[in-house]
């Protein structure tokens with residue numbers, strides 16, 4: 418399905434029409450993957466639209482840019498404001514936000530030299546990443562034959578466009594073999610993450626997730642789930658996870674902005690636990706969904722309110 422048109426995209430400080438949101442084919446990012454990006458969700462909460470953990474996402478894109486020596490020509494405040502503006506300009510109550518910082522058009526050659534650092538923020542309505550049923554039923558996945566990038570090759574802490582070539586190999590391999598997603602191991606053979614999700618394993622009521630040393634993206638949903646799980650009284654351990662621990666787990670689930678909290682019901686055709694969403698996953702999922710729906714107090718200050726166009730119009734009448 419082709420991209421469904423939205424009204425406006427924020428490019429270098431201006432809101433431009435969807436049809437005009439273009440860059441030159443000789444832009445550095447196209448040839449060398451020199452971009453860093455974010456995926457953020459804005460939810461329709463009981464109190465109105467709100468962006469989930471905007472500050473942390475903005476911090477991460479500034480971190481990613483810093484790792485790649487890209488100077489973002491806006492302040493953090495301007496960046497956050499632009500995220501709010503693009504939602505308002507499109508009148509979305511809930512949506513997915515895609516900030517992208519990239520090396521633009523000037524000259525080619527690996528050294529980015531004089532290429533500008535351009536910024537673009539798009540927004541669109543994005544439903545459930547691995548399918549709606551997946552959130553309840555769970556997904557069938559495989560361990561990928563592709564490993565995650567080795568330390569000191571591609572920095573895993575940077576959410577860089579180029580990293581997603583590895584993700585695409587993982588995801589396409591899973592798809593070709595009839596799985597919803599792949600779980601990649603790191604170069605040491607320990608569990609790392611999905612092509613676009615972090616992973617959690619539950620055994621004997623203890624929750625495990627790989628450390629940042631296992632070539633994972635420092636996921637913001639990962640951090641949210643660690644916080645929520647600790648608050649719910651679970652013991653949470655960040656440690657190296659051997660592949661076979663997945664097979665003998667009681668429950669396994671993915672986390673991510675797009676995937677939210679998605680249970681995994683089989684890995685390499687081995688049933689995980691009872692083969693459906695387990696009680697710990699359900700508890701955490703339900704706490705997470707209540708939080709993003711604004712049904713519980715925003716006790717961690719994770720929600721940035723957005724006055725949407727629809728609301729603004731109503732307020733004016």
Ligand code: PPE
Pocket residue numbers: 455456457584610611612613614615633634635636637638639672673674675676
């Ligand atoms: N690992 C990877 C490799 C990854 O891409 C994501 C997000 C995560 C972990 C989870 O991070 P966080 O969203 O901060 O909890 N993947 C984004 C892109 C998905 C896409 O297909 O594009 C996302 O979920 O927005």
